Amino acid sequence: MDVTAKKPENPFQLTPVNPDHVAADVQRMGSKEAALIIDGLSDKLALDVLQRVNPAVVAGILEELDEVRKAQLFSSTPSALTQQWTLNQTYADDSIGRLMEAPSAVFRPTATVGEVTEAVRDLVKKIFVTYVFITDETNKLLGIVTFRDLLMSDDQATMAEVMFKDPFRLNAQTPLMDAMKLVLNRHYPVYPVCDDAGKLLGLVRGQAMFEEQAYEISAQAGTMVGVQKEERLLTPWPTSLKFRHPWLQLNLLTAFIAAAVVGVFQDTLDNVVILALFLPVLAGQSGNTGCQALAVTLRGMTLGELKPGSERPLVAKEALLGLLNGALVGLVAEHAFILGFIVFVAMIGSCIISGISGALIPLTLRRVGADPATASSIFLTTATDVASMGIFLTLATMWLM
Numbered sequence: 482m483d484v485t486a487k488k489p490e491n492p493f494q495l496t497p498v499n500p501d502h503v504a505a506d507v508q509r510m511g512s513k514e515a516a517l518i519i520d521g522l523s524d525k526l527a528l529d530v531l532q533r534v535n536p537a538v539v540a541g542i543l544e545e546l547d548e549v550r551k552a553q554l555f556s557s558t559p560s561a562l563t564q565q566w567t568l569n570q571t572y573a574d575d576s577i578g579r580l581m582e583a584p585s586a587v588f589r590p591t592a593t594v595g596e597v598t599e600a601v602r603d604l605v606k607k608i609f610v611t612y613v614f615i616t617d618e619t620n621k622l623l624g625i626v627t628f629r630d631l632l633m634s635d636d637q638a639t640m641a642e643v644m645f646k647d648p649f650r651l652n653a654q655t656p657l658m659d660a661m662k663l664v665l666n667r668h669y670p671v672y673p674v675c676d677d678a679g680k681l682l683g684l685v686r687g688q689a690m691f692e693e694q695a696y697e698i699s700a701q702a703g704t705m706v707g708v709q710k711e712e713r714l715l716t717p718w719p720t721s722l723k724f725r726h727p728w729l730q731l732n733l734l735t736a737f738i739a740a741a742v743v744g745v746f747q748d749t750l751d752n753v754v755i756l757a758l759f760l761p762v763l764a765g766q767s768g769n770t771g772c773q774a775l776a777v778t779l780r781g782m783t784l785g786e787l788k789p790g791s792e793r794p795l796v797a798k799e800a801l802l803g804l805l806n807g808a809l810v811g812l813v814a815e816h817a818f819i820l821g822f823i824v825f826v827a828m829i830g831s832c833i834i835s836g837i838s839g840a841l842i843p844l845t846l847r848r849v850g851a852d853p854a855t856a857s858s859i860f861l862t863t864a865t866d867v868a869s870m871g872i873f874l875t876l877a878t879m880w881l882m
Contacts, residue, residue, distance in 0.1 A: 500526060504533035512538075513720065516545035524557040532562075535689050537579045540569045565683055577660050578653035580693060581674050581683030586613045588640055590623055595636035597626070611671040614681060615644045622673055622681045624648055650675045653682050661694055732859045739866035746874035760870055762824075767831035767869040770806055771861045774799040774839025778853075792844055799836035807832030823876045831869035838864040 503522070507515045507530060519527050519542055531539050543551060543566060555563045565583040572578030585608050588597050597613060604610055613626040624644030634643045650673045651660050664672065664687065674683045743760070778795065781787040787795070807829035842860050843853035 500529035500533060504530045507542075508534050508538060511720070512541035512545050514717070516542045519554075520546060520550055524554055527554055528558050535580070535692055536566075536569060536582055536685075537574075537689070537693050539566060540579050543570060568682065572653055573656075575657050576653065577651050577655045577657060577674055577685055577690075578682070580657075580685045580689045581653065582686065582689075584614055584673070584681050584684050586610045587616055587681065588613060590615050590617070590639060590641035590644070592640050593636060594631055594634045594638045594640070594643060597640060598631055598636070601631070612673075613640070614673060614684075615640045616681050620681050621679045622648070622650060622675055625673065648673065650679075651685060652677065657690065657693060661690060664690070728859065732862075735859060735863035736866075738863055739870060742867050742871045743874070746878055749874055749878045760873065764866050764869050766828060767807075767835040767865040768862060770803055770832045771835030771839040771865045772858070774802070774836045775843065775857055775861055776839075778840045778843050792840075795844075796837055796840045799840045800833050803833035803836030804829055806836075823873065823880060827869065827873035827876055830872040831865065834868035834872075835861070835865040838868075 503518070503526070507518055510518065515538065519530065522530065531542070546554070561583045565581060569579055569581050586601055586604055588600070601610060601613065613628075613631065614622065615624045615626065616622055624640075624646045625648045626640060626644045630643045630645075649667065649669070651663065653674050653676060655663075669687060671684050671686055673681055674685050675681055778787070781795075808825070838861055842857050842864070846857065847853045
């Protein structure tokens with residue numbers, strides 16, 4: 482494998498077989514680690530590898546490369562490809578524009594079937610072609626032609642006569658999740674991507690969209706507990722420490738808040754020691770109730786089920802579920818009458834608050850412009866611990882002291 486080691490501190494071992502294997506290794510890494518790999522490859526091999534990975538991954542890698550290395554790489558890359566990569570970097574991380582490939586097989590409506598067929602024969606020797614795109618002089622998309630139409634049409638017929646007019650297209654600024662909803666029932670292998678004026682900017686493959694969405698979904702569980710989505714199995718430990726440790730410090734702070742609530746009622750615990758047995762029970766049950774509400778709310782956001790104005794009904798539903806779940810669990814946990822009644826009421830109250838918190842936390846994070854899943858589990862744990870222990874110990878102080 483043609484590899485020039487420019488970074489001796491590179492901790493990764495690439496499979497020395499071919500660009501496909503290197504691309505598979507790069508695909509599994511975060512952007513910084515992948516950029517380190519690309520930086521150590523020859524220009525030719527780096528170009529081969531970048532053309533084999535998801536365009537969104539390419540955009541992330543290019544952002545991590547220094548300007549000198551990027552310029553060196555671009556100087557040996559076809560201009561159409563570098564222009565497309567540069568354009569992709571101007572779009573948001575979660576947009577369709579980030580996934581675009583350079584449009585290929587683009588012709589004018591006056592071209593004949595025979596001319597296009599000959600051109601495509603040469604084109605497919607270099608790149609993979611799925612559709613023929615028809616644009617005007619301003620590059621506005623007019624239609625597409627399938628290979629079947631090329632084969633079945635007369636050689637003298639023009640593209641304007643055989644093309645499918647006004648085809649479905651995606652907007653480069655459309656968020657990936659919204660685009661996934663639009664293509665749900667279409668299942669095309671390739672989608673043209675245009676701007677607001679209808680000009681053809683690139684194309685996006687259905688496979689690339691589903692790969693990126695699968696990655697986003699897989700990262701959500703880690704994001705809830707403070708694991709950055711950029712972290713992968715191959716991420717070096719110093720980088721993982723930098724990603725994770727700040728959230729653990731935040732978790733420590735919130736844990737002290739819950740502990741402070743218990744400290745306020747130290748006298749009650751000293752006099753009625755048995756109360757300490759119920760604290761983890763209440764925290765565990767209310768915490769699980771909140772996690773259920775959190776999971777359903779995040780799923781609704783991800784799938785686009787949460788429509789404007791549906792926030793209040795959602796919170797009310799989770800409050801009702803907390804009431805019912807808390808009552809049923811409280812009945813099972815009840816022992817001595819007074820203590821059992823305290824557990825019963827505390828379980829209801831804490832489950833209601835945890836259910837409401839599970840719905841409100843992601844809604845609040847989204848409203849302030851943050852990722853709804855970001856460390857949501859940490860905030861939820863604090864809310865449920867404070868509510869369960871606070872309510873339980875307050876009631877115990879009132880009725881048992």
